[in-house]
Amino acid sequence: MAGSKYYVVWEGLKPGVYTTWNECKAQVDTFKDAKYKSYPSKAEADLAYQEGWKKHWGKKSAGSSASATAKTRTSASSSIADIDYDSMSVDVGTRGNPGPIEYRGVDTRTGEVVFERGPIPNGTNNLGEFLAIVHSLAYLKQQGSTKTVYSDSRTALKWVRERKVATTLERTEATKEIWDLVDRALTWLESNRYENKLLKWETKAWGEIKADYGRK
Numbered sequence: 146m147a148g149s150k151y152y153v154v155w156e157g158l159k160p161g162v163y164t165t166w167n168e169c170k171a172q173v174d175t176f177k178d179a180k181y182k183s184y185p186s187k188a189e190a191d192l193a194y195q196e197g198w199k200k201h202w203g204k205k206s207a208g209s210s211a212s213a214t215a216k217t218r219t220s221a222s223s224s225i226a227d228i229d230y231d232s233m234s235v236d237v238g239t240r241g242n243p244g245p246i247e248y249r250g251v252d253t254r255t256g257e258v259v260f261e262r263g264p265i266p267n268g269t270n271n272l273g274e275f276l277a278i279v280h281s282l283a284y285l286k287q288q289g290s291t292k293t294v295y296s297d298s299r300t301a302l303k304w305v306r307e308r309k310v311a312t313t314l315e316r317t318e319a320t321k322e323i324w325d326l327v328d329r330a331l332t333w334l335e336s337n338r339y340e341n342k343l344l345k346w347e348t349k350a351w352g353e354i355k356a357d358y359g360r361k
Contacts, residue, residue, distance in 0.1 A: 151190035155198035156180040156228065158352040162190045177350035178227055228351060229344075230254040232293035233281050237273030238263075238358030243314055246270070246323075248277035250284065251356045253295060260284060268323040269314050274301030277356075279330040282339050290341075297346040297354050305343060308334045 152163040157172035157179045166183075173179035180198040184190040193201045230253050237248040247263025260280060265273075274296050281294045282305075296302055304310045308331060316324050346354040353359075 150183045150185060151187050152181060152183050153190050153194045153201075154179070154181045155194065155201075156230075160194075162187070162194050176352055177347075228253070229293045229342075232295055233259060233285065234295040234346065234355045235274065235277035235281055236297065236354050236356035236358060237270055237277060239268075239270050239273065240264075243267055243269050243320075246273040247358075248273045248280070249356050250277060250281045250294075253355050256355045265323050265326070267314075267320045269312060271298055271300045271304070272310065272312060272314065272323055272327060274298035275304050275310060276326055276330055278302065278305050278343065279333060282341060283333055283337070285341055286337060286339055291339075293342040293344055295344050295346040295354060297348050299345055302343050302345060305334065 149164075150166070152166060152169035154160050154163065154169055154172045157169075157176045159172050161172075163169045163172070169181055169183075173181050182193065182201060184193060232253040233250050234253045235248060235250045237246055239246050245264040245266050246268035247261065247265065249261035250259045251257060252259060262276070262280065263273075275298075278294055278296050278301055285292055285294070310327060310331070314320055314323070348354065
């Protein structure tokens, strides 16, 4: 259709190719340092999305008012670093706290699930996050990878760095499974070194973490 545009969102709440400005705007309005741009045809937009923002974003093209907006947004950026998309993100899903939990690790760029575990009865949100981070480290070490790991739990990140957990969840027969997993994770941390960066996912600036279960 004459005059139509296609909008590529490389970095936004949900990266992808959109057919209307309103759809694109919803992905980038609240996303810090969003990278997006309009194209006159779907073929051009699909190719640009596949090739990535480094090759296209910020370069002038006909009718690309969206890229100018994105560039202005970047110049006003604050101290929060850009997302490292060559990374893994983890999150936990809970049904009560304490309650049944599950956790997973995903590719930050694509959202593809790399591993998942659960449901585990009678766990807590922070213990689930702790297990997810250690699971990521063990998985990446097995792969010979030093990719960054993101979690939105400051508490769990602290526990991993200090190699100890501080939780009020009691050790009972009902919590045996979660505690067995936590003890194994602590043993792994004591026995292994890793070079991966462990970083806090900045939800307010970047939106929900890619591994989010959407249960809030």
